[in-house]
Amino acid sequence: MTMMMMRRRLKTVAKGLAMTAGLVAAMTGGASAESRPAKELFGGMKLPARAAPAAYGSYAKGCIAGAVAIPVDGPNWQAMRLSRNRRWGHPQMISLLERLSKDAPSVGWPGILIGDVSQPRGGPMLSGHASHQIGLDADIWLTPMPDRRMSAKEREDLPFTSMLKENKFLTVNDKVWTPAHARLIMLAAGYPQVERIFVNPAIKKKLCDTWTGDRSALGKVRPIYGHDAHFHIRIGCPQGTTGCKPQAAVGPGDGCDKSLAWWFTDEPWAKPKKDPNAKPPKPPRPMQLSDLPKACAVVLQAPSPDSELAATYGGGTTTVSALAAAPARANEAVPAIAAQMPDVPAVVPIPLPRPAGY
Numbered sequence: 416m417t418m419m420m421m422r423r424r425l426k427t428v429a430k431g432l433a434m435t436a437g438l439v440a441a442m443t444g445g446a447s448a449e450s451r452p453a454k455e456l457f458g459g460m461k462l463p464a465r466a467a468p469a470a471y472g473s474y475a476k477g478c479i480a481g482a483v484a485i486p487v488d489g490p491n492w493q494a495m496r497l498s499r500n501r502r503w504g505h506p507q508m509i510s511l512l513e514r515l516s517k518d519a520p521s522v523g524w525p526g527i528l529i530g531d532v533s534q535p536r537g538g539p540m541l542s543g544h545a546s547h548q549i550g551l552d553a554d555i556w557l558t559p560m561p562d563r564r565m566s567a568k569e570r571e572d573l574p575f576t577s578m579l580k581e582n583k584f585l586t587v588n589d590k591v592w593t594p595a596h597a598r599l600i601m602l603a604a605g606y607p608q609v610e611r612i613f614v615n616p617a618i619k620k621k622l623c624d625t626w627t628g629d630r631s632a633l634g635k636v637r638p639i640y641g642h643d644a645h646f647h648i649r650i651g652c653p654q655g656t657t658g659c660k661p662q663a664a665v666g667p668g669d670g671c672d673k674s675l676a677w678w679f680t681d682e683p684w685a686k687p688k689k690d691p692n693a694k695p696p697k698p699p700r701p702m703q704l705s706d707l708p709k710a711c712a713v714v715l716q717a718p719s720p721d722s723e724l725a726a727t728y729g730g731g732t733t734t735v736s737a738l739a740a741a742p743a744r745a746n747e748a749v750p751a752i753a754a755q756m757p758d759v760p761a762v763v764p765i766p767l768p769r770p771a772g773y
């Protein structure tokens with residue numbers, strides 16, 4: 416063996432060892448997993464943790480074990496943006512969505528289009544939301560379900576319809592908003608397990624100004640940035656669970672008060688004042704696995720069910736793969752994440768301390 420050959424062989428062995436070390440670190444969740452942002456770890460999960468359903472932590476800092484997927488289609492619903500793989504939630508959340516879809520026609524809403532629930536194991540996401548981390552949040556489009564089944568591609572591409580006037584500050588557009596929109600939101604707010612509904616301040620104001628029915632659930636409807644093309648349903652921690660951190664209950668009253676009026680002032684929309692001499696602020700450190708409840712490290716490592724179907728609510732037959740494989744759509748691949756559904760506008764004016772209760 417020449418010197419050259421020997422060197423080359425040594426090099427190959429060293430390379431192999433380095434690769435093995437990397438692989439072991441990744442498999443054991445060693446240093447490399449610890450240092451990766453939690454959104455990468457949870458965002459890469461394709462299937463839930465096979466375990467009893469449990470939400471750990473809080474809505475914007477936690478994870479979920481034993482999540483189930485809402486089937487892609489139901490009698491009165493269609494799930495949207497399937498490529499995002501965010502149809503996963505606590506079974507109580509998923510059954511509430513089923514209930515809402517069943518009840519919707521009674522208020523003149525033909526069926527619901529379901530946006531993001533959570534990732535298979537919850538946790539922070541690579542794009543979109545701060546909350547939706549523990550399987551107890553879900554987004555519903557403010558677009559009624561069409562009377563036909565959409566293809567996977569249509570579900571990616573269907574644009575959002577804002578309920579707001581384009582050229583007028585915080586004003587609902589009465590050309591797109593209907594009384595049925597109001598009835599759907601109030602129907603959702605009326606379920607006892609629903610603790611909060613998030614809508615754009617203009618939508619909350621519209622409800623305050625026009626809702627003539629029972630107003631006792633109106634206080635659960637909270638104004639927030641964005642949320643002009645969808646509304647967000649949040650249920651409380653499931654009873655009997657210990658790891659789920661509840662949110663304070665909303666205060667009494669319908670919320671059509673100064674906490675709403677605040678949104679119509681400049682304060683929530685003002686750009687933060689810049690000190691020309693100040694150093695640019697450091698970008699916030701992304702959430703790490705160690706920032707989440709300890710249980711979330713276990714959730715991340717837990718085994719998966721055998722398939723998406725095995726973890727689909729009600730043993731549904733309409734999984735993403737089934738829809739993608741349907742003969743009429745055989746040539747349509749589900750495209751990569753296209754449009755996002757951010758909870759907040761791209762440029763977020765961060766307000767000064769908000770009135771309590773959000």
Ligand SMILES: [Zn+2]
Binds near residue numbers: 547552553647648758
């Ligand atoms: Zn949401």
